[in-house]
Amino acid sequence: MLKQVPATESLIGIAEDGVSVKTDGVKWVINPYDEFAVEEALRIKEAHGGSVTIISVGSEKAAEAIRTALAMGADKGILINDPASAGYDGLKTARILAAVLKEAPFDLIIAGQRAVDDDNYQVGPATAEFLDIPHISMVIKQEITDTKIRCHRTIDGGTAILETQLPALITTQRGLNEPRYASLPGIMKAKKKPIDIKNVADIGLDSEHMGEPLTKIVSMKTPPDRKGGIMIQGDSAQAKAAELVRILHEEAKVL
């Protein structure tokens, strides 16, 4: 599962409607956590065979991100082209993905733990819930044997090892792998690989029946700037260090 998002180095500005961000001038990339997912899927294919399908919900433009994943080595893509999807919450997106996946045979679904635009951490586990399959989040290592998958996942303050049967869904954590770059031959081949572009009606969902998203952005702002740049002065490193500690203790009261 893949989402196209603004590159993490992008400056993000709020659009005139006040509830979305400006998209002009933004460089669009594959969500970094989804890039780990594509890479891991390719490694599993190389080790165990099978094929890798890329699934995305987004606007027509998201086909570019799918094409990049195909150039990395994935076999085919499915795009649910829904111009309204930018306003969907995680639950509605998961419902669409689950509807597609119900019709597409799979052994394993790999998703990013979160998309770095919404930072929602919801779509992967919610998709697994709608498909009634187990999921393991924030995976840094996996091994597949026959019909089972064993995963090392990060937890707060350490790692845990869990096992479950396939089919299952896992989400990626930094450290899982180092995604490959698309090679020139890969890019050439990707041009001929199929991307199946559908809309929600094609997969048997109608927007009305799905209802309005349950969470809705009502306003956006940029976080308040810090007063910023009070540079600690002093004749020596010693004096500066002493002054910083005094301020943190007496004024900021954090020591």
Added chain:
Amino acid sequence: MSKGVLAIAEQVEGVFRKVTYEALSEGRRIADHLGSELTALVLGADVENISKELKPYGPDRIVVADSPALYEFLTDAYTNVIYDFIHQETPDVIILGASTLGKDVSARLSARLNAPLAMDCVAIRFEDNRLIATRYMYGGKILADVELKGTPKILAFRPNALDITNADGAGTLQKIDVDTGTTALQFIDKRLDTDKKEITEADTVVSGGRGMGGPDFSVIEALAELLDGAVGASRSAVDEGWRPSSDQVGQTGKVVSPNLYIACGISGAIQHFAGMSSSKVVVAINKDPEAPIFAKADYGIEGDLFEIVPLVTEEIRKLKG
């Protein structure tokens, strides 16, 4: 009449995590606002005794789901037990910490209940009968107000975002029967870095970046240890292999909100700000006066971190006597 607020407690090996107290404190405030009851739900094995520790944070009831099957956190078993309880009690609001456990369970519950979820939110407020949650998006570059429509409303709070307060509550203990239902996840093993403070819960985080010049983080570790804090790293320090990726603070790493964040030798890529912009006080130490981090810091020192940081550590040691 409101049907109440449910706070889900999180414990690891018989010790409640800080997010539990945060969720209970905020849960109490919400219950008071709605004029309803606050219930704490504790899941685990042999947790009846420790459950009493929650009383000072104001729950009217402490419900204990005690079973050997709940000793380790497994998303499916925990979700099943919590779901059954919600199904019976039909609370209006469910509150928990957006820890790794909380993220998994809240996402599953939202789908099973078809309920709105404010994931990793940092504040909430009521406007008439609407519940609005504030959460960061785009890696901290945007602060969004999100309205939750439907019931129950699930609030998964970012660790360290809420004040912990004591409150009066009857704290009546009640045990429930546990049925973990159909499960597919099997626990194999785990490793906890017990000597290492969890960075998302620490009150102080001291981070190092490219300016560290190598894997020797001892000056930073000494300062962090003195402050009972945690050590973080920028993406470049992790990419260089100087620190494990679990230490990374940033848009593709962890998001931290400590009281005090000290950035050492970190120039301040947008990527990094995303992970620490909700910190209360930010200090930057860098030898490049043009480093963008200074504009995002409350206080800056221009200088060599290997000289400054040990001096700061020494000054704090003097202060602490």
